[in-house]
Amino acid sequence: MTAALTAAVLGAGAQGAVHAFGLSRIPGMRIVAISDVDPDAAASLAARHDARAYTDLEALLADHRVDLLSICAPAAVHRAVVDAAIAHGVRAIHCEKPMALTYGDARHLVAATADAGVALTVNHQRRFDRMHREVRELVQDGVIGALTGAQGYCANLFDWGSHTLDLIRLHLGDPRAVSVLAQIDVAARKRVYGALTETAGIVKVRFDSGTDAIIATGRDERLHALGDNGIVLQGTRGRVDIFGGRALVHADGREPREIAESVDPAFAIELGGVDATIIEQTALALADLARCLTTGEEPVLHAHHGLAAAEIIFAAYESSVRRGTVRLPLDVFDNPLQRGLDQGLWTPAGEIVSTY
Ligand SMILES: NC(=O)c1ccc[n+]([C@@H]2O[C@H](COP(=O)([O-])OP(=O)(O)OC[C@H]3O[C@@H](n4cnc5c(N)ncnc54)[C@H](O)[C@@H]3O)[C@@H](O)[C@H]2O)c1
Structure with a gap:
């Protein structure tokens, strides 16, 4: 108590x-x-x-x-x-x-x-999700072998992507990101809970664990067909697909094992x-x-996890502005997406106000 x-x-x-x-x-x-x-x-x-x-x-x-x-x-x-x-x-x-x-x-x-x-x-x-915790335990037990990388899918990097990046870090054992290479599109002035986000993007994160994560963002039909957000964990002996509230664990060529999202009735x-x-x-x-x-x-x-996700998000925006790889720790402290817009790097048409 x-x-x-x-x-x-x-x-x-x-x-x-x-x-x-x-x-x-x-x-x-x-x-x-x-x-x-x-x-x-x-x-x-x-x-x-x-x-x-x-x-x-x-x-x-x-x-x-x-x-x-x-x-x-x-x-x-x-x-x-x-x-x-x-x-x-x-x-x-x-x-x-x-x-x-x-x-x-x-x-x-x-x-x-x-x-x-x-x-x-x-x-x-x-991080308290039962399904993600079970997947994390299986992966730690070596069910899909050694982790070789991860893919993430989400509507936008700034808002939804903060969860996606945090979960990818969780599943990879909370490694430190060492570099980020990204390109984003700002096809419209899109605001999620009032904050500017990209409309689509591709992000590669290199971690000190020797693994890479590739994240695709946007709300196009193909990403939507995948369930709008999701994570794929690749291992030497299999992979885990986490989409739409269920995880499918594929290992050693056997029938995939399903772990469904669950909640305490309370x-x-x-x-x-x-x-x-x-x-x-x-x-x-x-x-x-x-x-x-x-x-x-x-x-x-603890907020150091939030900060690790924030560093990757703003490094991705910075990479897109610089058109090159950004090595971490990140040494720019403004919002590069806003800066790039101010510099006319993108020509957004119209506004989108959304919650994702
Ligand atoms: N962790 C999650 O899974 C999750 C899910 C949804 C939303 N969120 C986040 O939570 C935040 C709020 O989302 P929401 O769905 O509750 O939005 P909401 O629009 O329902 O509520 C936001 C509230 O904040 C109030 N507000 C705005 N500015 C304020 C200020 N300066 N001082 C005091 N109150 C102020 C608004 O009047 C409103 O009542 C967003 O940042 C969103 O990204 C997180």
């Missing part, structure tokens, strides 16, 4: 409800306040959790001692919110992905929280239409962070 802890949630949209539900299930955790620039959204979620509603985070933090802050507002506000939380003595922050609009801001989040002794996690909650609830797997995994991530606050251990979703 977690000793008495207090929590607050910033951003009372779909993910805010998911985080609040997860927090409400942690023994000893009390949600004291919810803040959102939309007063109705804040009031409605606060009422559900018997908490106070705010439209101003500073006021919330001035009124309450908050041990754990969940950040569920878009990436553009993460830096200012994390700085405010640190200044007010928040001890742990669980921040939605993607971390930040620039690699510089993502690094700042990690450095500022580390300096202040604040635990920071990024909600790449799929999390199969209606919460703004959010997938039950996300609800369960986010609850597990928050419980893990709360536990680590007491034990001092490193949480599973």
